[in-house]
Amino acid sequence: MKKKISWLLFSVIFVLFLAGCSGNSNEASGSGVIELTVWNDWTEERPENTAYKNMIKQFNKEHEDIQVISESIPHDQYETKLRTQAAGKQLPDMFRVWPGARLKPLVEGNAVLSLNPIMDNWRDKIPEGILKDYAFNEEQYAIPANISETSLIFYNKDIIQQAGYNEFPSSYEGLKKLIAEVNNMGTTPISLGNKAVWPLQSVYISTIADRFTGSEFLPNTLEGEGTFENGQFIKALTVIQELSEMDAFNVDMNTLDEAQSRNEFIAGNAAMHFAGSWAIGPILDNVENTDNIGVAPFPSFAEGEGNQNKIAGVAGGGIAVNSSLSEEKQQAAFKFLKFFYGNQLYQELAKANIIVPVEVEVDGAPEVYKKANSFAQNGLAPVYDATLPPNVTDVINNGLQSITLGEKTPEELAADMQEELENE
Amino acid sequence: MHLAKNKQMAITFGLFPALLIYMIFAIYPILQSFYYSFMEWDGFSDMTYVGLSNFKELFQDPLFWNSAKNNIYVVLASVLGQVPIALFIALLLNRKLKGSKIFRTIGFMPVVLSTVVISLTWSLIYNSQDGMINELLRAVGLGALAQNWLGDTQWSMIAVCVTVVWQFVGLYLIIFLAALQNVPEEVLEAARMDGANEWTTTWKITIPMIWETILVAIILCIAGSLRTFDLIYVMTHGGPSHSTDVMALYMFNETFSNLQYGYGSAVSVVIFFFSLLLIFIVTKLLGRKMI
Numbered sequence: 221m222k223k224k225i226s227w228l229l230f231s232v233i234f235v236l237f238l239a240g241c242s243g244n245s246n247e248a249s250g251s252g253v254i255e256l257t258v259w260n261d262w263t264e265e266r267p268e269n270t271a272y273k274n275m276i277k278q279f280n281k282e283h284e285d286i287q288v289i290s291e292s293i294p295h296d297q298y299e300t301k302l303r304t305q306a307a308g309k310q311l312p313d314m315f316r317v318w319p320g321a322r323l324k325p326l327v328e329g330n331a332v333l334s335l336n337p338i339m340d341n342w343r344d345k346i347p348e349g350i351l352k353d354y355a356f357n358e359e360q361y362a363i364p365a366n367i368s369e370t371s372l373i374f375y376n377k378d379i380i381q382q383a384g385y386n387e388f389p390s391s392y393e394g395l396k397k398l399i400a401e402v403n404n405m406g407t408t409p410i411s412l413g414n415k416a417v418w419p420l421q422s423v424y425i426s427t428i429a430d431r432f433t434g435s436e437f438l439p440n441t442l443e444g445e446g447t448f449e450n451g452q453f454i455k456a457l458t459v460i461q462e463l464s465e466m467d468a469f470n471v472d473m474n475t476l477d478e479a480q481s482r483n484e485f486i487a488g489n490a491a492m493h494f495a496g497s498w499a500i501g502p503i504l505d506n507v508e509n510t511d512n513i514g515v516a517p518f519p520s521f522a523e524g525e526g527n528q529n530k531i532a533g534v535a536g537g538g539i540a541v542n543s544s545l546s547e548e549k550q551q552a553a554f555k556f557l558k559f560f561y562g563n564q565l566y567q568e569l570a571k572a573n574i575i576v577p578v579e580v581e582v583d584g585a586p587e588v589y590k591k592a593n594s595f596a597q598n599g600l601a602p603v604y605d606a607t608l609p610p611n612v613t614d615v616i617n618n619g620l621q622s623i624t625l626g627e628k629t630p631e632e633l634a635a636d637m638q639e640e641l642e643n644e
Numbered sequence: 645m646h647l648a649k650n651k652q653m654a655i656t657f658g659l660f661p662a663l664l665i666y667m668i669f670a671i672y673p674i675l676q677s678f679y680y681s682f683m684e685w686d687g688f689s690d691m692t693y694v695g696l697s698n699f700k701e702l703f704q705d706p707l708f709w710n711s712a713k714n715n716i717y718v719v720l721a722s723v724l725g726q727v728p729i730a731l732f733i734a735l736l737l738n739r740k741l742k743g744s745k746i747f748r749t750i751g752f753m754p755v756v757l758s759t760v761v762i763s764l765t766w767s768l769i770y771n772s773q774d775g776m777i778n779e780l781l782r783a784v785g786l787g788a789l790a791q792n793w794l795g796d797t798q799w800s801m802i803a804v805c806v807t808v809v810w811q812f813v814g815l816y817l818i819i820f821l822a823a824l825q826n827v828p829e830e831v832l833e834a835a836r837m838d839g840a841n842e843w844t845t846t847w848k849i850t851i852p853m854i855w856e857t858i859l860v861a862i863i864l865c866i867a868g869s870l871r872t873f874d875l876i877y878v879m880t881h882g883g884p885s886h887s888t889d890v891m892a893l894y895m896f897n898e899t900f901s902n903l904q905y906g907y908g909s910a911v912s913v914v915i916f917f918f919s920l921l922l923i924f925i926v927t928k929l930l931g932r933k934m935i
Contacts (some may be wrong), residue, residue, distance in 0.1 A: 264845020300900045307687030307905065325903055415881060472772040474795040474884035609903040622885040625797055 227559050228477040254334075254552045257289045258446055258539060259315040261298040267572030271565065272365075272537075279559050286552045296416060304329050309544075314553055316413065317362055317540040318605035319353035327356045327538065333541040342561065352579045353535035353606070363561040367575045369533040370429035370496040370603050372592055376504055379407055379491040380514075388516040393457070395519045399468045402491045410463070411490035412473040413481025414624070417617040420460060421579055423494050426532035427518045430601035434526035437549025438602050441641070442609075448637040452525055457623065457630035459521075461472045464624040474621060495553050497533075500573045504586055512643035515588045517595050526601070531599035535577060613642045674916070680909035689904045698910035710886055710896040712918070714801060718890060719869040719922070721805035722812065727861055729809070730816035736847060737817075738824040748821065752814040758806065759811070763878035766807045770794045794880055797887040804876055804888050811870065811875065816861050823857035824850065859930055863923055870919045891915050 235633040258276070258345045261267035276288050291312070293301055299322070305311055309332060317323050326332050339360050342351070346364065349408050363578070375388055383401035402409040402477075432452040440446040463469065470490065472483070478495070485493035486506045504510050520528035532641070539560070541553045573589040575596060585593075605613045617638050622628035628636075683691040689752070702708050712917040733751060737744045754762060769776045770793035778790035793803040829849055829866055835845045851858070876882060882889035891911065899908025 303687065303903060327687060327690055329686075331688065415883065416884060417881070469724055471792055472795050474790070475770075475772065475880070496851070564733055614897070618883070618886060621883055625885050627797065627885050641824070 226234050243586045246631055249312045252285065254549060255289060256286065256314060256549065256553055256556060257291060257312040257604050259291050259293060259294055259298075259302065259312050261292070261295040261316060261537075263292045263294045267365075267505075268498075268501060268569060268574050271568035271574075273570055274568070275560050275565050278564075279556060280600045283555070286555065288556055297560040300481050311542050313542050313545060313549060314539050314556075315542070317354075317537065318606065319362075319364075321608055321610065322606060323354065323361060323538075323540070324356065325610075328362060329360075329454075330543055333545065333550065333553075334361060334542045335359055335363070335541070335554075335557070336360055338558060341558050346577045355540045362540045363557065364535030364577050365537025365561065365565065365574075366497075366535070366569060367577055367600070368498060368536040368598070368603075369495065369575065369592060369596060370422050370497050371424070371499060371518050371531045371533075372499070372595070373494055374485065374499065374588075375492045375513075375514045375516060376401055376485070376490070377512045378487060379405075379488075383491070383526055388514060389491065390519055391517075392521050393518045396462075396466065397492075399463070399466060404465055407472045408484070408490040410470075410493060411481045411485040412469040413476035413478045413484075413492045413578050414473050414621060415475055417621050418605060419478055419495075421613070421617050422532075422603055422623070424460060425456060425616070426531075426603045426605075428459050428521070428603060429453055429604070430532060431518065431521045431524040431526045432456040435499050435601050437526075438604070438607055442607070448634045448641065449631075450634075454476060454630045454634050455521075455523065457620075460620055461623050461630055463594055464591065468605060469624070473624065473641055477594075484495055493581050494549045497575050500592060502521075504573060504588060510586060510588070513588055515591050527599070529598040530601040531598075532603045533596060535607045574605075609641075609644060610641050611644075612637055676913050676917075677909045680906050681913045683906040683909075685906045686903045688903075691906070694906070698907050699914070701907065702910050702914060707886060707889070707892075708894060710880075711889040711891045714888060715872070716871060717801055717807060718773070718808060718872050719866055721809055722865045722869040723862055725805070725809035726812050726816055726884075727858065727863055730813050730861070731820055731851075731858065733813070734817050734820035737821060748818070751817045754811045755814040755818075759874040760878050761877050762807065762811055766878055766924045767794065770803050770861070795884055797885055800880060800884060800887045804879060808872065808875060810863075810870070815868075816865070819857060819861055820854065824855040827853050841909070851878075861926070862926060862930070866881055866922050866926060867919060870915060891918070 260272070271386055273290060276290050280287050298316070299318070302311070302315060303325070306326060306329065312420045317326065317332070319380065322500060342363055350367065351360060351402075352363055354360060354364060373388070379402065380398065384404060385398055385401075386495075389395050389398050399409040405594055412419065432455050433450065435447060437450065437453065441450075470476070470484065473481070476484075482493055482495060482499055482502060483506075484490050486503060493503075498517075504511060507513055517529070517531055539557065541550070541557070545553060562579075564579075566578050566580050567582075569576050569587070571582045573586065573594050575589075591627060604616065607617070617634065619628055619633035619636055623630060623633060669932055680691075682693060682695060684694045684698070684825060685691040733747075737747055741747070772778060772790070772792040772795060775793070775861075777793065778787075781790045793799050830837050831849060831853075832845055834863055835849055840848070871892055872890050873896065876888050876890055877896070880888045882893045892915065893916065895908050895911040898904050
């Protein structure tokens with residue numbers, strides 16, 4: 221009797237175990253409907269994400285034979301998960317991707333499908349210069365939904381006025397004076413949340429360094445025709461040192477994340493917040509008086525050798541297709557992409573104050589949005605983490621944090637970056 | 645005879661599923677890590693065999709040594725913090741104390757909570773502007789002592805260690821309580837009859853009798869500390885400026901953020917041997933055969 225029970229137990233466990241192993245296969249549902257899973261990071265409640273999700277809903281309603289299933293993963297974990305799953309060859313049918321250096325390993329590992337067969341759909345609508353962010357060797361891997369300007373200065377007009385400014389200063393010297401004035405008033409000049417270590421790099425250095433070195437510096441250095449120990453680049457890093465030494469930031473900058481620091485600005489606890497165009501919506505939606513919020517481009521640097529009007533930016537919002545899809549699923553995915561990246565999406569996004577790569581008419585757009593939009597007209601400077609290899613990005617991210625703590629000098633960071641690049 | 649043989653068979657069969665699962669999910673991945681650690685691999689493209697170069701690079705990487713150093717701090721804080729505090733409270737609770745059940749529950753609570761909840765709660769407590777610690781300090785007029793606990797490289801590691809100790813004291817408390825309850829009453833009675841006071845019975849009888857348990861607790865403590873990851877990942881990301889980086893976090897970042905699967909595997913292999921070494925030293929030092 222006992223023996224029987226133990227055998228029974230054993231077989232139950234064994235069957236359960238086998239069942240656990242086979243859970244992940246992608247069986248086609250018997251009814252002839254093609255199911256496509258799309259991974260994304262649209263977890264935050266914001267108009268932009270709602271627009272994306274609505275497009276999927278509408279697509280599903282209009283196409284009974286294709287159903288797109290959205291799976292949302294929080295932003296900070298998303299890329300890690302994507303890379304890990306890609307290494308294990310377990311990517312979903314479609315997935316949100318970031319351009320440039322962050323897409324490159326997926327392309328080199330043959331994980332993503334070229335969209336060239338359907339590119340005619342967008343050729344005349346989206347400028348070549350923006351499409352190229354998602355292209356490698358003439359092959360297009362995703363369509364941009366938006367343009368992310370990564371370096372905008374949002375400011376609280378009231379606080380700045382109290383400090384004696386009617387206009388936002390356009391030069392770095394002017395900005396420093398403003399910071400000193402605001403500090404004298406006992407208010408935090410710039411609200412910064414650098415716990416996740418990317419803001420100082422993506423938002424600050426991308427544009428500051430471009431002003432000092434010009435846009436050719438980054439690609440040249442990566443090609444080995446220059447070095448990060450370049451004097452102009454070091455001057456750019458010194459700006460971060462200078463700002464933190466003059467107490468331009470809140471003291472807890474290294475323990476707040478980006479959204480928390482934005483909330484501090486929204487609550488009126490800081491005069492300025494440096495962020496990208498992704499912050500326009502959340503700021504305008506949450507401040508009490510939108511007229512009190514101004515937006516300015518980065519200040520110009522007198523010693524800078526680059527174009528002082530460009531700000532850093534990059535295409536975003538692209539969805540890539542898994543390269544190992546069956547012919548049938550591929551066609552379905554193409555059909556979905558053509559629908560998704562259509563006029564309606566760009567209209568909706570523009571209404572949600574997102575800067576889009578196509579021309580759309582929006583009536584009654586807020587002043588901040590129109591102004592931010594106009595900054596892109598001067599051309600976009602490269603964004604550092606969209607261009608650098610991941611390990612060099614890691615060095616500059618952590619290094620900038622060390623600079624704010626006085627534990628590293630700009631010269632040391634530049635040397636570290638160069639060393640990491642040569643180790644590649 | 646026949647019966648015994650049958651029993652053995654049954655035991656073997658009974659163990660088999662567990663063994664199989666253990667082999668697939670524990671042993672095999674460890675062996676795989678060893679294999680990957682000799683490779684250069686970004687996770688996507690083909691692997692290339694590079695011999696020991698990952699290890700060479702690792703031993704020359706100051707960031708790795710920094711994370712190892714921080715890890716030692718966590719080990720020290722755990723062994724010197726968690727075990728004595730837990731033992732002390734356990735000895736107190738083992739007496740016929742009113743409401744000791746409530747205290748036991750309270751003590752065990754942090755063990756049940758998810759690490760993410762603990763990390764977020766303590767981040768709030770440590771907040772430099774309106775966190776509980778700084779508010780308290782200011783309220784009693786010690787505002788000058790208020791610190792940017794998690795954002796200052798001088799304090800961040802200490803702050804993290806305090807949280808680690810707090811989180812696991814309850815676990816060892818329960819283990820020690822169980823052991824204390826197994827100390828026979830007669831022995832203690834006899835000692836008291838011989839005129840031994842409370843202090844002597846505790847030191848000379850109770851603690852030696854649960855020494856095996858204490859040793860197990862210390863080893864669990866070391867093994868746990870070397871795996872510390874989630875708490876620090878949520879609280880500080882290893883920052884600011886790598887000041888709270890530990891080995892597991894360093895391994896995670898190198899592997900999954902920087903896409904160096906081979907190098908990351910080398911780090912985990914080193915962590916593996918490092919743990920074995922530490923546990924070996926501790927068992928040798930504290931006597932008694934454990935492994």
